[in-house]
Amino acid sequence: MGFLPAIKAFPRQRPLLFIVTVVLLWLGLYQLILPTSELLVGWLPVERQSHLGGALQFFLYDTPKVLLLLTGIVFVMGMINSWFTPERTRALLAKRGEGGANVLAALLGIVTPFCSCSAVPLFIGFVQAGVPLGVTFSFLISAPMVNEVALTLLFGLFGWKIALLYLGLGLSVAMTAGWVIGRLKMEAHLEEWVQQMPKVSADDPLQNVSLAERVDGGFGAVRQIVGKVWPYVVAGIAIGAGIHGYVPEAFMASFMGKEAWWSVPLAVLMGVPLYTNAAGIIPIVQALLAKGAALGTVLAFMMAVIALSLPEMIILRNVLKPRLIATFVVVVASGILLVGYIFNALL
Template sequence: MSELTLSQRTQQLPRRHPRAFLATAALAWWGLYQSLNPVSEAIVGALPIDRASHLGGAIQFFLYDTPKVLMLLTAVVFVMGMVNSYFTPERTRALLAGRTEGAANVMAASLGIVTPFCSCSAVPLFIGFVQAGVPLGVTFSFLISAPMVNEVALALLFGMFGWRIALLYLGLGLAIAIVAGWVIGRLKMERHLEDWVRDMPKVAATSGESGLTLAERIDAGLASVREIVGRVWPYILAGIAVGAAIHGWVPENFMAAIMGRDAWWSVPLAVLIGVPMYSNAAGVIPVVQALLAKGAALGTVLAFMMSVIALSLPEMIILRKVLKVRLIATFAGVVATGILIVGLVFNAVL
């Protein structure tokens, strides 16, 4: 009975003492995070392998990066889950409905950073935006930004590479989302929506105000952790395993030769390889980390990462339900061109 009572009290802590819960959780998270490197080194040191060997380096990479990425992901998903309680799909549509292109493309791309929508929600979001009267190009700015420049990508980039790389990625991703959406809007391709989508009656967008308490927003953050982390952790493990293999066994000269800045074809090849892959920021960033450590050029690696996240084949298949082939091809071509330019420019100037 006492254990049950203790469990109930633990579950009710966020509701009864929300500020105390946040402070305690933050301190516990920071303490665990600081212990990751010494613990991983101690574990590898206790194993009957040479730490300086390929296998030793790969194991240490995996043991350190796995909890590191999961902890960073958990923290940022929890915080953004609370923030996202202010940005329901209804409120997002209301913010974008009735606005003209240009400034609306900037707003749509910016909203994509703080909203939790991914390729699996692309169709209902697209339909909702069309019904609310959001221009097609503005809708695409949001659909490009939401998966590519999301809080997970930025938090993991910051944790692994520092604020300069994270801000660089933020600026590049927003630029691609804004310009690509504006270009698609200028092409006036509404006729290439599926007929049933184009003929839907327009409905007024509502703000969807919720008036939640701090405790309820904490509950929303915890629910986001259960949903998002529970869904993406296999991709994280797979990405870190690939990154560990690259870190341990791939020669630096080999990676520099095929993804270095001296190979002009490396950026187009990276985009072509990335498009058919299916992953998200949490799964691909550990691979990016290992590629950079082995001598790959920053522009090439950013192009690869952006193409994996923003131009995934599964998202194209999902969008086929609402878009005709020509509009999908235009969307992919415009975004891919932007990614190519980003990769080539940064390889040339960095």
């Protein structure tokens, strides 16, 4: 009877030993993914080299791999995020002017767990604290597009070079777009009720959080984030498996390759109506690339899905007038197009 309470108390009583144990277990499980997926496909009544066999192996390999990567990085970032609450983030940005604050806002977007569903309350909080409009947009672009989930999955699936290149170009889009919007002085295009909200203090609250509490924060992040996005992950991998197994390479290369100049704008237009996140879209990116699509074109599609999704525009319409939303879309889309063309030119 005393065994289960002891297990539950382990993270709080021995947090460092618990972290080491979890890391070793995670590494062991990661090494088993590939042989286990091949073994499972071998047990099924399908030919391994058939279309169905290839699709099943893709699904059985990528599903645990992506979920394991996602769980690991969300746990780590959940611990780190205890330093970056919305209040602290707001305070850090309110203390700086434009330019440097755009850079800081984009960097904070990487390590903060906010997404499009948080857009309106975060936006209001930043405006109330006196954070400049352009700085607010730098953060709101970076947070969903260049977050820890996207970078981890890109690193796990494509390697550190692609992940770092995406990081640099994604941050450039967030910083530049925010700076441009700030220079346009469009505060008058906030909805009136937002402009009339009283200003509030942006004090940085002191936090004294123990390692055990940070471990709890990691578990909380896993429950909240992985618990919310895993259906998107599985759906994305299922679509990717279908593409991997059944879509001919020549077909995909014909309209998402480097040769057609219009492939990048088309990819951006295709991405805007969709609604998913990095965890759901990256497995599709992996399958598209394997079928001959150009990296820049596919990443432009991914960035459009994450940063310019129609549902996020609908959410932001509560606080922004149409002209400001249109400006936001044009500036960010221009940055994404540039990223797509640069990737296609360099790789």
